[in-house]
Amino acid sequence: MTHQPLRLAIVGGNRGSRFKQTLSALAEHIQLTAICDINEEMLHQWKQDYPGIELYRDYGQLLQNSTIDAVLLASPMLLHARQSIDALRAGKHVLSEVIAAHTVEDAWELVETVEKTGMVYMMAENYCFERSSLTVKHMAEQRLFGEITYAEGGYIHDLRHSVHHKDGSPTWRGDLHHTYNGMNYPTHSIGPIAKWLGLNEEGGDRMERMSTFVSNSRSLRHYFADMFGTGHPAAQEGYWKQGDSAVTTITTRRGVLIVLRVDWTSARPHNMRHYALQGTEGAYLSGRFDGEDDLLWIKGRSPFKEAIPGQPSDGEVEEMWEPLSRYQPRYDHPVWKQWGQQAYASGHGGGDFLVLEEFAAAVRGKRKPLIDVYDAAAWSSIFPLSMESAARNGQPVVFPDFRRALR
Incomplete structure (x- = not known):
């Protein structure tokens, strides 16, 4: 059975750029659709490498795009909880860089939002x-x-x-x-x-x-x-x-x-x-x-x-x-036995590759992710x-x- 690639938007082009090699390796499963960043020069750099992607400086506008299935939040840490909650409520699956939330109240709201929406949420703890x-x-x-x-x-x-x-x-x-x-x-x-x-x-x-x-x-x-x-x-x-x-x-x-x-x-x-x-x-x-x-x-x-x-x-x-x-x-x-050879070339000792692969597999399989x-x-x-x-x-x-x- 064939599956459509997960249409992914990256929020935060600087840290997000570390995933370029992994995105190429997982092109069958993940399609980069959009980039969101407040830095125009950063957006221009991404456009040169991926001419077909859409560019956003406004995160709210990105969430209104119905062709985007999921977001990878590579933005500054203190933004993660609110951006995750907004994306989940907009019907987007979320892969968030660490940490997930910096207050207990935000952590509770994040948990409750995932439970209510049924969307896949994963934290990208690559270690x-x-x-x-x-x-x-x-x-x-x-x-x-x-x-x-x-x-x-x-x-x-x-x-x-x-x-x-x-x-x-x-x-x-x-x-x-x-x-x-x-x-x-x-x-x-x-x-x-x-x-x-x-x-x-x-x-x-x-x-x-x-x-x-x-x-x-x-x-x-x-x-x-x-x-x-x-x-x-x-x-x-x-x-x-x-x-x-x-x-x-x-x-x-x-x-x-x-x-x-x-x-x-x-x-x-x-x-x-x-x-x-x-x-x-x-x-x-x-x-x-x-x-x-x-x-x-x-x-x-x-x-x-x-x-x-x-x-x-x-x-x-x-x-x-x-x-x-x-x-x-x-x-x-078993995860390393299956993917280790491909993963090892990516960042953090293979962690960046395996995080993205696991997230895409969880969305595809409609199951909870490993994190x-x-x-x-x-x-x-x-x-x-x-x-x-x-x-x-x-x-x-x-x-x-x-x-x-x-x-």
């Missing part, structure tokens, strides 16, 4: 679709780690250059750091972990309460003084509300402890992925930098360290880590809840149960 994340998920589903008791996730990524324009004025990331103080970009950290633990799944575990602590704000002040001079407003004490590092501790209903860290303004080498998983039968550690192996230990499978001849031994047997790659492709997730609105609401709510906790010196706050309407 869930990287090969190693999918492998660990597949192994966790087969209980190779035993009962999982602890997980750790971090987004530690020097993005100081992304908080300002060339003239020193703030981008949306800069405004975010200037305005809020908490776990301000949580879903890259929690997303893969949530899938490893089966959070929000029917009959599964869910996040129950959390506390957030934030360090002093130092890095961006020094950076702006170096880049634009000590007289620049952003080089002044008190300009940046967000601390350099934010750490959130979460406990689940079943007693799993989760620790998240976000820091995308401190000066340091690249370390965009940081994960750990501990179970009763195994453990996982992600590589600390590009090129370092992810590590795995599985009880009864991983090797022991051999005694060195001539050296004294206390008789204890020492466990050894081994590269996760030794367990691939045997434990590669649905309940995932999106729960993971994104870490943002506002962390602000509340940090303002109260780390006092615990309780997660809403966004699936309660289904119970």
Whole structure:
């Protein structure tokens, strides 16, 4: 049976441009129909690559176009919830970049709108679709780690250059750091972990309460003084509300402890992925930098360290880590086995390709996507809840149960 391609509009041409290669690879399933951006030059660049697309500077006008089936929201983060709700009510399926909503009220309205309209909504958390994340998920589903008791996730990524324009004025990331103080970009950290633990799944575990602590704000002040001079407003004490590092501790209903860290303004080498998983039968550690192996230990499978001849031994047997790659492709997730070769050439380790493919497949199959609105609401709510906790010196706050309407 043949299917018409999903007619897709991209909102936000800058981040959206990272999907061009993926769109070409998925041309049988997705047809780029329109681009919306407030920047005329950006629209012109897209028109050169895709002469047949329609261009919009007004999002409301785009939503009135009945030939558009779905929107990919690659716009600034704080716009996502309202743009998603408006699109769903206009009869458009939605694939939204992270985070889905920055207030609990918006998260509830998003959930309720998806339930009322019946449209497909997916959050584009591409870290869930990287090969190693999918492998660990597949192994966790087969209980190779035993009962999982602890997980750790971090987004530690020097993005100081992304908080300002060339003239020193703030981008949306800069405004975010200037305005809020908490776990301000949580879903890259929690997303893969949530899938490893089966959070929000029917009959599964869910996040129950959390506390957030934030360090002093130092890095961006020094950076702006170096880049634009000590007289620049952003080089002044008190300009940046967000601390350099934010750490959130979460406990689940079943007693799993989760620790998240976000820091995308401190000066340091690249370390965009940081994960750990501990179970009763195994453990996982992600590589600390590009090129370092992810590590795995599985009880009864991983090797022991051999005694060195001539050296004294206390008789204890020492466990050894081994590269996760030794367990691939045997434990590669079925999604990666099907699409990995095509996905790997796209951004974020194949994540960008698999996000778009999954979204199109969910719309085509009239089913919920692998990251649905309940995932999106729960993971994104870490943002506002962390602000509340940090303002109260780390006092615990309780997660809403966004699936309660289904119970």
